[in-house]
Amino acid sequence: MIRKLKIILEMIKFEHTVFALPFAFLGAILGSQIVEGTWPTLMEWVWITLAMVGARSAAMSLNRVIDAQIDKKNPRTATRAIPAGLISKLEILVFILASFVVLFFAAYQLNLLAVYLLPVAVFFLVIYSYTKRFTWACHLILGMTIGLAPLGGWVGATGTLTWEAVVLFIGVALWTAGFDVIYATQDADYDRDVGLYSIPSRFGIARSLLLAKLFHVISFIALVSMFVITPLGWVYLIGVVIAGAIMVYEHSLVSADDLSKVGVAFFTMNGILSVVMFIFTIGDFLL
Template identity: 75%
Template sequence: MRKFKIILEMIKFEHTVFALPFAFLGAVLSSLLISGNWPTVHHWIWITLAMVGARSAAMSLNRVIDANIDKKNPRTAARAIPAGLLSRLETGLFIFVSFLLLFFAAYQLNMLAVYLLPIAVFFLVIYSYTKRFTYLCHIVLGITIGIAPLGGWVGATGTLTWEAMLLFVGVAFWTAGFDVIYATQDAEYDRDVGLHSIPSRFGISNALWIAKVFHLVSFVAMLALFFATPLGLIFLLGVLIAGGIMMYEHSLVSPSDLSKVNVAFFTMNGIISIVMLIFTIGDLLL
């Protein structure tokens, strides 16, 4: 149990709040648009377990792959593997079990979820390597997290429509934007050791502007979803609130003051995902 607690801390299990609400949003929206019904208890359970498996596997892989990098970075040297609290073998076992959970959950949902699973696994694995060769690693992370609402959409109905792609774009660029903000903490270190990121490539000031552009694209995609579906004014209000939170998020950080990066990264974005889910369900109910 002590090791398991260390693993949960290592993978920042609480950060599941970023993607899980959007997976639920995809499931709810696709069910009501396509079948006119709400997702069943079966759908809720297996979509949740698939998400837990996917994120646990991805984050654990990231920690194993980046262990040597983390050990040399003062900000990350205390993480479980470089600090000797967990071995690579123990983490590898957890990764294996997490992938098994993801595969089994997809099989319990429908065959389209199973057929598309290799694409999801590819991005779950490749993301951790991208910072070694491209500053577009933030986009790759965005695609990886953007698969969450697509997974919910496919898992609930066994379909994939162009409306789902609008949701995917919205989540992908939202994620890429806040990941750029988070990466400003390591801009100098990444530049010194040859790792790639938008802050290390373009500087912190330009990176924060790029993050704003990413979030603008995300906002426009969510707004387009309002016009492309029967979603009403309550959903629109949720989109506007999310847009306002993103603006506030950017007000918390500046090139000369990155002390509130963690607030901007975790607190604000956790609120955004929950707001979008609540206002979508509220709209569909009322």
């Protein structure tokens, strides 16, 4: 059982929860400070963390099950656990069910609004994996799905949903969509050949990288806007500037002629960006 669990956690890249979890915490902190003038309680931290882990684990596992046949035919993904026969779909489905149980139980422990909004979250968690079959806007759907992390943190800590939270949602959603477009450039030719939809397969590598830059510019503007419309101060703004510099550096690593550093741009830099935003937001309120 432990071996199978290790395979599943490796398959869903469990460590990449670092992309979304800091933004969930950021949403919880901002919501608590802006709405209530206080910090999230210890148990709110615990339940928000469990909800995020459950949501991402369920979403990534569903994606692997739904895309199993696609992954099997793609040389880049053929060695993933399900196509390689390392684990069965039934075992994954049990893990998905357990992940959803964790998500639902954690939301129930937070507040009623978190419970009421669960169907929306589950819808996006499930539908994303199918979008590449019918729309090149799948990257935006993924962005909206990850953007639910700060919204979930905000709702979980306060039981409210305000327009400031929506601005934060836009910032995170377009940041995610931008780096997902960069990641998808690796499969542009394959997606086009087999009839899958993506921005790179629809518009080509060069134009896709330009669209990714546009998404990141709007994301940066949204994050700066939080400085204007909330009590956030200069420490937060310094964090946003650093995040913007990371996005610029991320784009400098890839070009239409050289995609060899997509892995660095996608995994390393985005993990750093989310942690930077979290640390500087906390630092702003503490200082």
